[in-house]
Amino acid sequence: MIKISFLYSNTALVNVMSSSKFQLWGGCFEEEPSSVLRRLNDSLPVDFRLFREDIQGSRAWAEELFQSHHLSANDNLAIQKGLDSVEKEIEQELTENGKLKDAEEDIHSVIECRLFKHSGDAAFRLHTARSRNDQSATDTRLWMLASLPKLTSAIVELITVLATRAENEIDIISAGYTHLQRAQPVRWSHFLLSHAWALRDDVTRLEEQRSRLSRCPLGSGALAGCALTIDRKRLALNLGFDDIMPNSMFAVGSRDHLVEFFNWASLCALHLSRLAEDLIIYSSQEYGIVRFSDQFSTGSSLMPQKRNPDGQELIRGAAGLFLGEAFGFSCVLKGLPSTYNKDLQSDKELLFRTYDRLLDCLKISAGSIRTMKVNIDRALNSLEPGMLATDLAHMLVRRGVPFRKAHHLVGTALLRATNLGLDLRNLPYSEYIAICPEFGTEEELKAVFSWEASVEQYTSSGGTARKAVINQLEILHIWLQKYNKECIV
Template identity: 75%
Template structure:
């Protein structure tokens, strides 16, 4: 390409911007990713100018053919080099300068009544509509992997934890499902953004609107938007849709981080419930025996970066005056970075979960009789003892077992009888000390009994079958 710099402004300037300002100002290294959207928006704008009588047949067809050539050029260069070497400040200038080469003076008519303010906002919204659909599919794949494991491993019983202390036995599937529901809610939140996102700003001009007889509704539908922005100043100045996405990304990232933390703990030698495949582990440069869950640690760390990007952009917006200000140019850098980071995190988590192995025997060995203390309290409750009093009696039994150096399963029957006769016979007590019996008590909706877990799986499988990303109208 020519080294001559093509600018969309400058007629009243005598000097070029300084090199240091250009380094801060030029956004092409970031916004080149919008070239497809920028060309689509330009094609739609040319079509509307032509339809409304503001562009001749010859100029319209020259622009249409030229834009197709520009798109091919950029695709080929990015495929070969991974970047554009143009000297222009942004992708809009690159597209227009290249269009001039193919369409001649007709290219100079394309920007009629259009501003980079509404052009850029439209490009970003178009990109987000496509990209959030891809994120939806990636997140749904993780959900499917978790569902598959929960179905396959429904009979594995593991210790459940509160405060990272052993609490009660639960099914391994119940643990997986606890994250499944978080990720399902993430998908629903992502869908809820789409209505506000799918409003086209094109035709809003720089601030005041469009002075030509442009049909913005037709323009929006031509591009695949559901609606148009209702106010020109709002259209060019609002970035709430990006704030929503960044906030959503940070929340989804925090869910991934929490799952990563649990899996890291469960994969340690101290726990040993799971082991990770070679594909999603790394080794140590010094210690040959090490197998590190670096993928999960990177996911955990990335959640902080996603939260930082979300907060950073809100800080950029908080003190801006109305409509467009150049501060808003940072939106794409943060948007693309968060999107890429979250996409990689989802794929790493999906691969890790799909390939990890569960050591059901080790999980079973980690269960201890003290985790059935609540079951002993329920035994007393079923015999009419008030729960608060039953809780106290079981606590006394635990204290007595500690004093004798035994666990509550080994505590002699007479010790129980001395505390409360309602503990019943020795045979009655022994029925409590069964992991399967314990988990099968919790049959209420959302519980860890097999029937309750299967009910959750039925709901999730039905949702997976019948749910899809909304198509653009």
């Protein structure tokens, strides 16, 4: 083994370690940073959440230094044991206090300072050839790799809730809307599944990010790489990464994985917001199709009768915040010079805020939909005969009338009914035949005015007929089973 001489002044280092705060820099500085700069600079109130990942990275880094003959076995052992003690300390303090009270500026400094108390001088060797630039980038990626599957699971849970309701409520028929105007009858299940498929795509998009996320920056140093001979691929695999970042400057300066995540989160939130908006409308007294449980409703401080869908409104509002933060972080990056700049420190604050808020939104959405009640009568009452105008046009098409002409003929019937103060169902048969003989017999015409017959026309894949909806459910269940099986493996 190569013997490394670690030159330092014992007195100076002891003074640093015993001072009110420990920092990883400052040998050439004669004054302390101003208090106002520290308020803006210190990130411990945010990045303490990375303590496990920082310790994980430090364990792997010490082991790689040892494997590459840059750290003695005794020092490696001291560091590993010391990190175990530090991890237990921090876990206990966070459990008891919810925060760390250390004076250091960030979690990296806290861990190294505490490590000195457990491992002695061996702690001073841990940061050999490592920079906070590659350290912080590694911590963030490790945290995302460990945490993002929880978002995926929450989306899958919401999809499962939607699919379960769709299966149980397949017989409910209600109005489908375009431009917020009644359009055509659809199965309630078809409406629910329209949102489930959007969320399924969100899962796919998030999983597609993993291959780019699972690349290890550690060993890139501040920007130029590692001056000591190490095996970065071995280091990456020890940390659970699939590969290494191929360029050290790219490794410490890139936040593309965060841009991807923020934009993904904003799209997922957009889908949640559109679902929330539909349910807010359907829960209004004017529609009355759904009623949210007490768990996911609130009241008014003035009006006793009010029952507000605040959970859904909060989701809808949060979607705008996700969009703003995704755009805002891209604005932070757009003018930065290469490699690391302190502007990037904001990435963790946005990451944690986005993650926490989105996870809450997903849980609120799943809980609201699982516990809400659907009023079948109000769903049926949302239907009115004019919604079957397209069905009348289709009947004419089946009798050989060109669709554009059929569209015009049904429009004429609608106008005639309006002038007579009637709807299409009650327009006399003689009026139809006067407009077009191809409307058929009176019995054939009456058969069109059936909600069940209407939805059962749409049998093609993706349609609202029972068979087509069941087919959607089968495809979705197969996907859910495959996903759950992969999670278990």
